[in-house]
Amino acid sequence: MGVVGLLVAIPITLLAHSGGHGGRAVKTAGPRVQLNPRVVDSRLEVSYRVPRGWHDSERAGLIELRSGDAATAVSIGAPAGAPAYARVLSDALSAIRDRYSNVRVSARSSGRLGGLPARTVALTATSPSGMPLAIAVTGARGKARAYLIEVFTNTRGAPASLVQAQALLNSLRPSG
Numbered sequence: 001m002g003v004v005g006l007l008v009a010i011p012i013t014l015l016a017h018s019g020g021h022g023g024r025a026v027k028t029a030g031p032r033v034q035l036n037p038r039v040v041d042s043r044l045e046v047s048y049r050v051p052r053g054w055h056d057s058e059r060a061g062l063i064e065l066r067s068g069d070a071a072t073a074v075s076i077g078a079p080a081g082a083p084a085y086a087r088v089l090s091d092a093l094s095a096i097r098d099r100y101s102n103v104r105v106s107a108r109s110s111g112r113l114g115g116l117p118a119r120t121v122a123l124t125a126t127s128p129s130g131m132p133l134a135i136a137v138t139g140a141r142g143k144a145r146a147y148l149i150e151v152f153t154n155t156r157g158a159p160a161s162l163v164q165a166q167a168l169l170n171s172l173r174p175s176g
Contacts, residue, residue, distance in 0.1 A: 045176030071157020
């Protein structure tokens, strides 16, 4: 799965970018997070709001979002049809185990993401450059698509970017 490989490579290429888009505040469990207006990606059939100061891009059929402090990256993809969502999650976890060292599962859960049934696996790992990471990998089953959402954060980074990533995930609305 080429898309899974790209999703796993995102934290290796974390770069600091600054935003500059206007937005409004959204209440989360912690501090207020400024989110830009909703982005709709018709190819992936998903909409979301990017935190102020984050950089978003799209390549190879996936959405990449990076925090301004370069500590957190979120990727959103839809690499397969809905029936394959469990396999997509399994393939992503295998790719992480192949690419990173000291990979440990810290939690597993089932729930909903943007209204869709989803499974999440939380992990810790070490990047090839020695950076300690916390990773959350979610597979969600849409009507026609299997969504894969990954969050990578440098555990040495500022916790603010993780709060911002949570606000982004709370705004995520897959519809495919």
